[in-house]
Structure formats: C-alpha cells, structure tokens
Amino acid sequence: MKSLVFTLIAASLALAGCSNHEELDPAPKPLTMVDAGGDAGEDADASTPVDVDAGTARRTVTTRSPFGGPIANHFADGDFELSDPHGGGQYGARAFGTTNGSGAVDFAIETGGLCRSGLRCAIFAPKTAFLLRGVAAALGKGNLVSFWAKVPAGKTCTAVSGSMLTCDTLQVGHAVKPINPKPDDAGWCVYGARLGASPSALCLYLQNKLVNDETALLDSAVMGPDDGTVLPQAAEFYVPPAELVEELAAVRDTIRRTTVFGRGSEAGRVAPHAP
Amino acid sequence: MRRSLLVGAALVTALSPCLARAGEFDGLGEYHPDPKAIAYVGFEVDPDRYVPPDADGACLPPMFTAVVADDAIDGKGYVHLVTLPNCAERFQVTLPPIKASYRASVWMRHGALDASLFATYPGGSGLDNVQALLAPTGRTTSDGWIELATNDFSVDGALADHVYARVGTTAAVAGVDFDALEIVPSGAYLPQRDCAGLSDPACGAEEICLDNRCVAGGNTVPPLPPDGLRNEVVDVLEAKLRLFYGGRRSRDLYLPHALDAMEQMRKATTAFQFWNWWATGVHRLHDWHTDTYGGPHAIRGSTHRLNACFFEGDADLSHAAWPKDAKYADILVSHAGPGAAGLKAGDRLVAVDGVHPLEWATRLASIDWGYHVATDPDNFADYAEALGGPYWSGGAFIQRYATNLTVIRCDEKGTCGAPETIAVTDLPDGGGGPDVACDNRPFYHLDPANGPDPAKHYIFGSFFRGPIVEAKPDEKILGLVWDTLYGGGDPKSEVNQSITAALDDFRANAHGVILDHRAGNGGTIDTVTSLTSLVRPPGTALVTRIPIEIAGVGGPATTAEGLAEFTQFQSSTGVAVGSPDWVPSLPVALILHRDGSASDYFPFAMKGAPHVRLFGPHPTAGAFSTYIQFAGGGLGFQLGSGDSIAPGGETMIGHGAVPDVILLPTQSDLLAGKDTLFEAALAWVRSEAAP
Numbered sequence: 001m002k003s004l005v006f007t008l009i010a011a012s013l014a015l016a017g018c019s020n021h022e023e024l025d026p027a028p029k030p031l032t033m034v035d036a037g038g039d040a041g042e043d044a045d046a047s048t049p050v051d052v053d054a055g056t057a058r059r060t061v062t063t064r065s066p067f068g069g070p071i072a073n074h075f076a077d078g079d080f081e082l083s084d085p086h087g088g089g090q091y092g093a094r095a096f097g098t099t100n101g102s103g104a105v106d107f108a109i110e111t112g113g114l115c116r117s118g119l120r121c122a123i124f125a126p127k128t129a130f131l132l133r134g135v136a137a138a139l140g141k142g143n144l145v146s147f148w149a150k151v152p153a154g155k156t157c158t159a160v161s162g163s164m165l166t167c168d169t170l171q172v173g174h175a176v177k178p179i180n181p182k183p184d185d186a187g188w189c190v191y192g193a194r195l196g197a198s199p200s201a202l203c204l205y206l207q208n209k210l211v212n213d214e215t216a217l218l219d220s221a222v223m224g225p226d227d228g229t230v231l232p233q234a235a236e237f238y239v240p241p242a243e244l245v246e247e248l249a250a251v252r253d254t255i256r257r258t259t260v261f262g263r264g265s266e267a268g269r270v271a272p273h274a275p
Numbered sequence: 276m277r278r279s280l281l282v283g284a285a286l287v288t289a290l291s292p293c294l295a296r297a298g299e300f301d302g303l304g305e306y307h308p309d310p311k312a313i314a315y316v317g318f319e320v321d322p323d324r325y326v327p328p329d330a331d332g333a334c335l336p337p338m339f340t341a342v343v344a345d346d347a348i349d350g351k352g353y354v355h356l357v358t359l360p361n362c363a364e365r366f367q368v369t370l371p372p373i374k375a376s377y378r379a380s381v382w383m384r385h386g387a388l389d390a391s392l393f394a395t396y397p398g399g400s401g402l403d404n405v406q407a408l409l410a411p412t413g414r415t416t417s418d419g420w421i422e423l424a425t426n427d428f429s430v431d432g433a434l435a436d437h438v439y440a441r442v443g444t445t446a447a448v449a450g451v452d453f454d455a456l457e458i459v460p461s462g463a464y465l466p467q468r469d470c471a472g473l474s475d476p477a478c479g480a481e482e483i484c485l486d487n488r489c490v491a492g493g494n495t496v497p498p499l500p501p502d503g504l505r506n507e508v509v510d511v512l513e514a515k516l517r518l519f520y521g522g523r524r525s526r527d528l529y530l531p532h533a534l535d536a537m538e539q540m541r542k543a544t545t546a547f548q549f550w551n552w553w554a555t556g557v558h559r560l561h562d563w564h565t566d567t568y569g570g571p572h573a574i575r576g577s578t579h580r581l582n583a584c585f586f587e588g589d590a591d592l593s594h595a596a597w598p599k600d601a602k603y604a605d606i607l608v609s610h611a612g613p614g615a616a617g618l619k620a621g622d623r624l625v626a627v628d629g630v631h632p633l634e635w636a637t638r639l640a641s642i643d644w645g646y647h648v649a650t651d652p653d654n655f656a657d658y659a660e661a662l663g664g665p666y667w668s669g670g671a672f673i674q675r676y677a678t679n680l681t682v683i684r685c686d687e688k689g690t691c692g693a694p695e696t697i698a699v700t701d702l703p704d705g706g707g708g709p710d711v712a713c714d715n716r717p718f719y720h721l722d723p724a725n726g727p728d729p730a731k732h733y734i735f736g737s738f739f740r741g742p743i744v745e746a747k748p749d750e751k752i753l754g755l756v757w758d759t760l761y762g763g764g765d766p767k768s769e770v771n772q773s774i775t776a777a778l779d780d781f782r783a784n785a786h787g788v789i790l791d792h793r794a795g796n797g798g799t800i801d802t803v804t805s806l807t808s809l810v811r812p813p814g815t816a817l818v819t820r821i822p823i824e825i826a827g828v829g830g831p832a833t834t835a836e837g838l839a840e841f842t843q844f845q846s847s848t849g850v851a852v853g854s855p856d857w858v859p860s861l862p863v864a865l866i867l868h869r870d871g872s873a874s875d876y877f878p879f880a881m882k883g884a885p886h887v888r889l890f891g892p893h894p895t896a897g898a899f900s901t902y903i904q905f906a907g908g909g910l911g912f913q914l915g916s917g918d919s920i921a922p923g924g925e926t927m928i929g930h931g932a933v934p935d936v937i938l939l940p941t942q943s944d945l946l947a948g949k950d951t952l953f954e955a956a957l958a959w960v961r962s963e964a965a966p
Contacts, residue, residue, distance in 0.1 A: 022300060022414065058304035058345070059416040063501055066411040066908030071510040074826050076519055082905040085387070085446035090913075091904045108448045111384045112415030119411050119421050120387075120907065123448060133903065135518055135826040167822075168848050199843070201824040215448070225826075257764020259821070259901050261873035262797025263564065263647075 022061040059113075066119050070222060075134040075204065078147070078221030080122045085109055090260060093122065096129050096251050098207070103254055110217055116148045116188060121219035124149070124160065130206040131251065133167060134223050136198040142226030143202060145176055146192040150217035152210070156181050157189035160208050160216050163240065164193060167201040170252040172240035176204065194226060205248065297380040297424065297457045298349075304416070306349035306382075309459045313377070314368035314438075316456040319352040325367040325439045334362035342452070348382045348420050353454035356388075358444045363389075365439040366456055370394075372433040378426065378461035381409060381440060382454045384419040386447025392458075394430040394438045402434060402467050403488060403575040409440065410497035410909025413504060420454070426493035426546045427462030465491060471700050472678025473642065474628050481547050483642060486573040486675055487700055492547035495571050497909035499546040509540045512553060515914065516560065519822065519903055522918025522928030523829035525562055525650050533559040550910075551641065557912055558640040562650045563657070563871040563898035568911030570644020573675070577666070579702035581674045583611035583618045584713035584732070585632070585662045586868065587655065587892055588940040588951075590623045593683045593691040597625040603633040604892070606659055607942055609717045610732065614706025616697055618682060620717050621945035624662070625694055626681040627673055633658050636672060643676070645669055649871065650915065651897030651931035656715070656869035660794070664713035674699065687946055714758065715793040715868035717940065718950040720744055720957075721754055734758045734794065738773040740780065743789060745957060751786040752960055760798030760873040762805070770798070774805050781809060781861065787960035788863045789953070795867065795874025797898070800850055803877045808854030810863050810887050815849035816880035817927065821901045821917030830918040830926045837924030850919075852880040862963035863887050864956035867934060871896030876919070878932040886963065890956045892939045894931025 068079035077083045077092025084091055087104040095107035107130075108123040115121035122130065137143045149160040162176030176193040183189045195202070204221055240248075298308040308315045316322050318341065326335060339354040347353045358364055370377070379392040390409035396402040407425035414422040430438060438458075444451040470477040470484035478489035500508045516533055520526065536556035543549035554567045588607035590599070599605060608615075608622040627635040636658035639646050648657050664670030673680055679698045685691035712732045719726045721741045727734055739756040746752040755777050762771040781788050788809075800819075807816070818841045820830055831837040865881055867874075868891055875895045881887050899919035905912050918928040936959070940951040 056303060059300075059418045059420075060304060061300045061414065061416050063413040063504065064415055065500070065504050065508055065511065066413055066497070067508050067511050067910070068907075069507065069511050071507065071514050072518070073514070074518065076515070076903050077905065082907040082910075084904070084906045084911075089904050089906075090902060091906065107446070109387060109446045110419065111386070112419045112421040113417035114384075114419035119413070119415055133822065135823055138825050138828050168824075168844070199824070201822065257801070258799065260761075260798070261800060261876060261898075261901055262759075262761060263566070263872070 022063060062113065064118050068118055072224060074137065074143070074202075074223035075132050075221050078132060078134075078223065079118045080109065080120050080219060081118045092133050094131050095122070096131060096254065098127050098129050098247055101250055101254075115217065116150070116219035118219070121217050124206070124208050124210065124216040124218050126208065126210040126212065126214060128208075129247065129251070130218060132204040132206070132221050134202050134204065136200060136202050137225035139225075140197045142197055143195040143223055144192070144226050145195065145204065145221075145223045146190060147176065147204065147206070147221035148219050149189050149191065150187045151183055151189055152214045152216065153187065155214075157183055157191070159210060160189065160191075160206065160218070162191050162193075163205045163207075163244065164195055165203045165205050165248065166198065167203040170203070170205070170248040170255075172244065172248065173198075207244070297378070297422075297459055298455070306455060308349070308455070308457050312457050312459045313371060314456075314458040316366055316368060317350050317352060318347070318354050318454055319350050322354065323367040325365040325437055331362065333359055338362060338364045339453070346418055348416075348454040353452055355450050356442060356444050356453050357447075357450035358442070363441045363443040365441050367437060367439040368456065368458055370430055370432040370435065370438050370458065374429070374431045374433070374464045374466070375460055376427045376429045376462035376464045377458050378424060379407065379409065379428075379440065379456070379458045380412070380422055380424040381456045382420045382422050384421060384452045385449075386451040387445045388423065388451055388453070389443040389445060390423055391441050392425050392428065392439075393441050394428075394435045396431075396434055397436050400434045402431060403573075405430060405494065406574060407494040408496065408909055412498050413501060420452075424498050426496065426498055428491065428494055429465045471698070472628065473676050474678045481545060483571050484676070485571060486575065486577040487579065488573060488575060490571050490573055492551060492571045493545065495569055496546050496550035499543070499549050505549075506541060509537060513537050515905065516556070518826045519916050520560060520565070520914045521562065521823070521829055521916065522900055523831070523926040524929030525560070525915065526829040528652060528929060529559060529561040533557065554644050555641040558646045560914070561648055561652070562915040563647060563896040564900060564902040564913060564915030566647045566913055567644045568906065577671070577674050578704045579674060579699055580614040580704050580706055581616060581663060581671070581699075581702055582613060582706060582708070582711055583615040583663045584609045584711055585624055585659050586713075586715045586940065587659050588942060588945070590683075590942045592685055592689050592942045592946070593623050596683055596691060597623070597694055600631045603631050603655060604939055605942075606632045606662070607940065607945060609713065609715060609940075610711060610729070612711040612730065613708035614703070616702055617684070621685055621942050623683040623685070623691075623942060624680060625683055627662070627677045628679060629681075632662055635677070636662060639672060639676060643672070649896035649898070649931065650929045651894050652929065654893050654896055654931055656893070657896070660713045660715065660869050665710035668712055670713055674702070685942065685946055689943060689946055713794070716756070716791065716950070717945055718948070718953070719756065720789070720791075720950070720953055721756065727756060736761070736770070738777065740777050743957065746961070750961065750964065751784060752789065752957070752964065753781055753785040753787075754789045754791060756791045758792065758794045758796050760795065760802040760877060762799050762802040764799055764801050770802065771805065774802055778805065778809050782858055785861060787964035788861060789956050789960060790863060790865045791953070792870060792874065792877070793866055793868035795870030795877070795895075797872030797874045799873060800876065803873055803880055804851050806877060807852040807880045807884070808856065809858055809861065810881060811853040811857055811884035813851070813853040813855060815845050815922065816852040817850045817876065817899070817919040817921055818844050819848045819850060819917065819919050820844065821919070822903050823916045823918075829928070831920065831924070834924035837920045837926055839924075841920045841922060841924055850876060850880065859885055861886060862960050864960050865889050866952050866956050867891035867895060867932075868952070869896075871898040875899055875932055879927070882932055882935065888936060888956075888959050889932070889934040890936045890938060890952045891934035892937065892952075894933045897927070897929045897931035899927035
C-alpha cells in the first residue's frame with residue numbers, strides 16, 4: 001500500500017508547476033469514496049505539502065482546481081466550489097436556518113489550504129443546516145456517500161451529523177455517521193454511509209450541535225455508485241428524530257414554494273461594474 | 276512518507292512545465308514578487324486608495340484595516356477588508372507611460388472577493404475603460420491564502436488616469452484578508468480599435484467585435500488552468516453536464532454536441548479559447564433554462580441605435596421581393612420607437628449579414644455568453660425577440676454583433692419597397708425617447724389609461740387588466756396582459772395577489788376572457804395551479820421529476836415506463852391544477868408567443884380544458900424542468916435539469932405546448948394596425964361567450 005501511495009504522489013508531483021516548492025493537487029483521479037464500512041483509508045483529497053523544513057517554513061503551497069471534484073461526484077457541488085454562498089439561487093449546496101421557519105440563509109466560506117480540498121469549503125454555523133443536492137446512481141446500483149467536517153477543538157465528530165434524504169420529499173432514508181468518533185490530529189472527521197438503490201434523487205442534509213461562536217468546516221462531500229462488492233445496508237432500520245422530521249418539513253416547504261420554473265434570478269451572474 | 280514527498284518534489288523540477296504565474300515562494304514559504312513586476316503593493320505601508328468622484332457617500336470611508344502579522348503573504352503587512360453592500364475598495368497602482376500588456380495578481384483568504392483590475396481613461400481619450408476579471412488560479416497556501424489573477428490586459432499608460440484593483444467582499448465571517456497586488460508585463464499590447472460587426476476581420480482571435488469595438492475576451496474569463504489540472508477541469512465540467520443536465524429529449528438531441536465542443540477545451544492554448552469552448556458547449560445544450568453568466572461585454576456600450584423589436588410572422592406582402600425561407604418564419608418589425616432607422620410595425624427584416632436573421636442568430640452560440648434558446652427544436656422565438664430591443668434586457672443582437680441588416684419597408688397601403696441594406700455603423704445614436712422592450716405584442720387592447728405604455732412595452736413584473744377596448748361594454752370581454760408567473764409560493768406576493776384579483780374579477784364580471792401572455796418568463800408552479808382554477812376541474816397536469824433524479828438518465832425511455840413513474844410520483848410531485856370552483860361557461864383565450872418553463876406548464880395545463888383555446892405561432896419553449904446553478908472560480912452557469920411526465924406517460928422536455936390555433940402575425944395585418952393573434956382570439960371568445 002505504501003509503495004502505491006508513493007507512486008501516486010510522485011506521479012502527481014510530476015505534473016506540478018515550475019517552483020521547487022509548489023505542487024499540483026490533486027492530480028487527475030477517479031471518484032474516490034471513503035469505505036463506510038470500516039477504515040477511513042487513505043485520504044485521497046488531502047494536500048500532500050512539500051515540507052522542506054517543517055520547523056521553520058511559514059507555509060506550504062499547492063495548486064488545486066477551483067472547480068471542484070472528484071470528476072463523477074453525484075453531488076452537484078459536494079466540494080462547495082461552485083455554489084454562491086448567498087441564500088438565493090438553486091445551487092448544489094444551500095444553507096437553511098433551523099429556526100424561524102427554516103428559510104434559505106447565506107453562508108460563509110473558508111479558503112484554500114484551510115479546507116480539505118479545493119479552494120473553498122463551507123463554514124458551518126450554529127442553528128443552520130446544509131442541503132447538498134445530488135443524483136441517485138443509475139442502473140439500480142446502491143449509493144456510497146461520504147463527507148468531511150472539521151469540528152471545533154475539544155468536540156467529537158458527533159458535533160456534526162448527516163442524513164441522506166430523497167430530494168423530492170426530504171424524507172430521511174439513512175444516517176451518515178462518523179467513521180471514527182474522534183477527529184484526526186487536524187480536527188477533521190470523516191462520515192460515511194452505504195445506501196441501497198433509489199428511484200429518486202438523493203440529497204445530503206447536514207446538521208450541527210454547535211453553539212455560540214463555534215463553527216465547523218464542511219468539505220469534500222462525495223457520492224457515487226456502490227460497486228457491488230459489499231451489500232448495501234438499505235435494510236438498516238433508521239427512525240429519524242422527530243425534530244429532524246419537523247425541521248425538514250419546513251425546508252421542504254421552502255424549496256417547493258420557491259423552486260423556479262423560469263430563467264431565475266440573476267444571482268451569481270457576473271455583471272460589468274461601474275468602475 | 277517524508278522521503279517520498281521529497282523525491283516527488285525533485286520530480287517537479289525535472290519534469291514539469293513552467294506554469295505562467297506571478298511571484299514565487301521560497302522554501303520557507305515566503306512570497307517573492309516577480310522581479311519583472313512593474314507595480315507591487317505589499318501593504319507594508321498604507322496603500323494608495325482610489326475613490327471615484329461619483330462614489331456614494333456611504334462608500335467614502337476606508338473599508339479596510341492594516342494588519343501587521345507574521346502570516347502576511349510576504350513581509351509583515353496585509354489589509355483586512357470589509358466592504359459595505361454596494362460599495363467597493365480600490366487600491367491604486369502606477370503604470371509606466373507606455374502602451375503595454377500586463378497580468379495582475381493578488382492573494383486573499385477567508386471568504387470571497389468580487390475583484391477586477393481596472394484602467395480608466397479620461398473622457399475625450401477615445402479609449403474605453405479596461406476591466407479585467409481577477410479569478411482564482413488554483414494556487415493556495417496551507418494557511419488559507421489563494422491567488423487571483425487576470426489574463427493579459429492592455430493599457431495605454433500614457434493616457435490612463437487611474438489603474439486599480441477594485442474589490443468587494445462576500446461570504447466572509449469577519450472580512451477578507453488581502454495582500455500582494457502585483458502587476459507584471461505579460462503578452463503583447465492590443466490597441467483598442469473599432470470594428471464593423473462579427474464579420475469584420477479587424478478583431479483578432481482573442482477578441483470579439485461587440486458594439487463595433489474589438490473587446491478582449493480574456494478580460495472576462497478565468498485564467499487558463501495549469502497544464503496538470505486542465506484535463507481534470509474539463510472532465511469535471513463535462514461531468515456536470517453528463518450527470519445533471521436535461522431530460523429525456525434534451526439529452527438525446529443536444530448533449531452530444533455540447534460535449535463535442537467541450538472536448539475542444541483540451542486543445543486550447545489560451546484562456547479565452549478554453550473558456551469560450553466551454554461556453555459554446557453550454558450553449559449547445561440548446562435549453563431555455565441553460566445559460567452562462569458573465570463573459571465578454573462592452574464597457575462603452577453601443578454608439579448606434581436600433582430601437583425596434585422583431586418577431587416571427589408571415590410577410591404576406593413581400594414574398595415577391597424576398598421569398599420565404601424553407602426553415603424559418605419571416606421576421607417582421609413588431610413595434611419600434613425613435614431611433615429605429617425609420618422602421619415601423621409591419622416592416623420586414625429579411626437578412627442580417629446576408630443570411631436569414633434566425634440563421635444568423637444561431638451562429639451566436641459561440642459568441643454571446645448570454646445566449647439561450649428554446650428547448651423545443653421547432654421554437655425560435657427567443658432568437659427573434661433578442662434581435663432587437665435594448666441590450667439591458669438581453670437583446671440588441673443586431674446592434675451588438677451585426678455588420679449590416681437588410682430590410683423591406685412597406686407603407687400603410689400595403690406597398691413594399693425593394694430590399695435595403697443598412698450598415699450598423701451607419702445607424703445614428705440617440706433619437707430620443709425610451710428604449711422599447713420586446714414583448715411580442717404589436718398592439719395592446721386595454722384602456723390606454725390602465726394598459727401598458729405602447730411607447731415602452733415595459734411589462735416585466737406588472738399586471739394590466741380591464742375590458743377589451745375592441746369589445747362592446749355589454750359583451751363583458753375582459754383581458755389580462757402579463758408575463759411573470761413568479762408567485763414565489765407566497766399567497767401574499769404581489770404576483771399571486773394580482774392573479775387572485777384577476778380571477779375574482781373574471782368570475783364576477785366576465786362573459787369572456789383574453790389572457791395575453793406573449794412573453795411568458797415562467798416563475799413558480801403555484802401560479803399555474805391558481806390560473807387554471809378558473810377553467811378546469813381539479814387534476815394533475817404533469818408529474819415533475821426535477822432536477823434530474825438519476826445520474827445521467829434523462830427520464831423514462833418509454834411511455835409505459837413514464838406512465839409507471841407518473842403513477843408512482845403523482846402524489847409527491849404532481850402539478851395540481853384546476854379547482855372545484857371552475858367556471859365551465861366562461862370562454863378563455865390564451866395568446867402565446869415566446870413562453871417558457873412555468874409559462875410552458877401553464878398553457879399545457881390550460882390546453883384541453885373544456886372552454887379554453889390557445890393561440891400562438893408555434894409550440895412553447897418546451898422547458899419542462901427547473902435548473903441547477905453553479906458559480907465559482909470566476910465562472911457562473913446554470914443547467915436545465917430534469918423532466919416532466921404527462922398523464923399519458925410522455926416525457927415533456929423539448930416538446931412545447933402546442934397552440935390549438937397556430938397563427939403567425941401577418942405583415943398585412945400589422946400595416947393595417949391589426950394584431951393577428953388577438954383578432955383570432957377575440958373572434959373565438961365572441962363566438963363562445965354567453966350572452
């Protein structure tokens with residue numbers, strides 16, 4: 001395994017820029033999923049900084065795609081690279097308030113190397129939730145899901161939780177649980193789930209138990225078809241808590257009322273500025 | 276592991292191509308500006324701030340604080356930006372007094388920036404201001420800094436009065452850090468120059484002739500992704516289309532052509548080539564909801580005016596002078612204002628740059644980043660509407676891109692002249708009066724005191740309602756003119772209240788109704804439900820499967836499968852229409868022309884109601900879906916996504932609602948002051964109206 005990792009990293013670095021101290025990340029790669037059944041495995045999206053002198057270097061530098069990934073992610077924007085953080089619009093990642101009617105709200109973003117992958121990740125604030133829109137796997141295949149959250153220092157991974165829903169109805173189908181209860185040394189937790197086939201689109205709903213000024217980071221949500229090597233846990237009995245059901249009913253109402261059947265607002269459009 | 280990384284780093288030096296970029300980092304992570312930089316703002320001292328003389332008073336105070344810290348991108352200083360809404364901060368640099376091409380870059384972290392590099396010229400210089408987009412290059416640091424850069428942009432430093440980075444902060448918890456504004460000579464200077472439309476070779480491959488000026492395409496697109504990421508970027512963007520675009524018919528008809536265009540991105544050698552192939556691919560999806568944001572635009576605006584609106588018609592008086600096209604309908608002037616080269620309703624536009632106007636418009640798919648078209652392949656109404664009208668509503672294609680137009684003028688007696696070709700550069704500017712908007716209504720039929728202003732045609736979000744003036748008062752034929760269906764799911768919204776008031780009025784006072792919805796912009800489904808409550812009993816018009824449900828699958832492949840899906844999902848995503856309180860005796864005519872999305876669902880749900888008749892020139896747009904938006908990395912776009920299933924199991928995307936009475940406005944009617952579609956609708960309502 002280590003030799004394979006070495007080979008992959010060396011190959012990716014061979015594609016990098018001309019500085020001796022910068023690298024390209026990630027190299028082109030297929031859809032990579034965390035194994036929800038056990039070991040989180042190698043972190044395919046993490047940076048591999050060229051640490052020439054970890055004791056004194058101010059920083060390391062990489063080049064990452066500003067347009068997200070991995071290539072065949074079944075989430076429209078699991079990487080938070082292509083969603084306008086303002087509350088309006090029909091982007092792949094949207095934030096909702098969990099109080100006062102659960103309307104769409106703005107969210108803030110963190111940048112670059114502070115994120116798990118890419119140039120953007122979402123800042124998860126108390127009393128908000130995220131809905132990530134996706135599509136179900138074709139050909140009757142099951143679905144594998146994972147995402148990453150960086151929780152505040154001292155918190156366990158249960159500070160953030162995920163649920164897989166059918167996008168049309170927002171009915172909860174499956175919990176997306178932390179692979180390990182404690183975050184890694186950098187504070188990141190990985191969550192995963194294995195779902196059965198679905199005839200309707202699947203969405204990931206993210207909640208948190210944060211309070212006051214606490215925030216978490218969300219990044220690298222990935223969904224793809226189950227390759228069939230492990231039986232889906234579709235039959236797992238899961239009863240969503242009543243408060244989640246109530247919260248989702250409000251979000252569903254917001255989405256249904258406001259889904260645009262038109263050209264839409266100009267949100268996100270880049271208009272020429274007055275100088 | 277550490278050994279492997281060091282070996283990997285060695286490979287970088289040995290094998291990699293050099294990426295085009297500004298300064299470099301040393302092994303300690305300290306940034307060093309490019310030695311060739313001719314301007315650099317390290318924010319070690321107070322920056323040179325620029326405030327335009329016409330800036331809003333709220334934007335005058337500095338919107339940044341200086342920070343001294345070890346985590347500056349270089350040195351110890353950077354600024355922390357918190358700009359107010361509708362304000363921006365500007366950091367000024369000085370360029371040498373020469374004509375040169377440059378590349379600008381900055382570093383930022385936490386949140387997002389709306390950022391561009393500007394060079395402004397004083398009035399009378401003959402030069403347009405320059406605006407170059409600052410977009411992410413992909414370079415990032417472990418402490419969160421990301422680099423934004425422009426592509427090469429040209430400045431005449433002897434004439435420019437201000438050169439600055441303009442930045443506005445968004446999506447930040449507590450502001451955005453900003454450092455290392457750097458300008459490096461790069462590329463060859465491109466002088467600003469005039470051009471005479473797209474067919475004029477005056478502009479180079481990296482430019483577009485827009486408003487008779489060569490506009491640098493690279494100024495409005497992100498940088499070219501570095502070599503090692505380029506194919507991955509193409510793969511990711513193609514995957515968005517493969518997985519999320521469209522429904523059954525739109526994927527079958529258009530997706531392969533779009534992907535063919537995107538494959539050309541891999542061979543691109545410049546940022547504009549790369550991103551313009553991407554935009555072309557998106558436009559080849561040929562979908563009413565699908566569009567790119569941003570893209571090349573003119574700073575100056577046109578100095579020529581064509582204040583006229585065009586629509587599809589039947590040029591019955593001038594086919595001898597110019598025959599009808601085998602594929603496309605004739606194009607007639609619907610209405611015009613001052614500054615329209617003397618064109619008036621009923622005149623005919625026979626060619627633009629020598630070809631049929633609609634054929635010419637289709638060629639803009641690789642040019643105009645605001646381009647979109649009906650999903651139904653038999654509907655060209657969007658092209659026709661966009662030929663004229665103001666640029667600010669997405670129109671003015673001729674004014675912006677054409678070299679010449681050929682028209683046939685006719686008089687009120689029905690006598691038409693010979694074809695006349697007019698150079699766009701010969702069109703004078705001005706003429707006074709408002710710009711006319713294009714709504715495919717040559718005339719209005721409500722009391723002018725309460726109806727739309729025929730000098731403007733500004734319908735937009737407004738509702739106009741009242742008695743039809745061509746009918747006698749005791750006929751009690753009422754009309755409604757409106758284009759929006761955006762109720763927003765809120766019964767108290769202005770749109771829903773206007774619809775409710777109209778329906779109440781019709782129920783109480785009408786013997787017949789004419790609904791004039793000839794520029795239907797769509798909206799939300801609640802309005803479809805409410806509008807149909809007048810004319811049909813409760814039912815399910817369609818089942819929506821939106822956005823796309825299964826990765827890369829547009830919808831059921833057969834009507835049998837569709838019927839099964841309709842049944843399975845009717846209770847969860849069915850479009851409920853009608854009401855027990857519908858009015859069977861009331862004839863309702865619905866006039867259509869350029870209608871899409873909710874304005875597809877609406878006529879589809881109206882059609883077949885016992886006392887309804889639809890009048891229009893062709894099917895509606897066939898946009899039976901919603902869309903998913905994407906924005907980031909300096910790009911923005913939206914993809915139509917999903918499909919809808921009719922009660923018979925048919926998938927509907929790309930199949931517009933077909934009018935019961937298909938009619939084109941005729942040239943003879945227009946010249947006689949008649950509105951062909953309205954006349955037919957009124958005649959039918961009269962024939963059906965209860966006394």
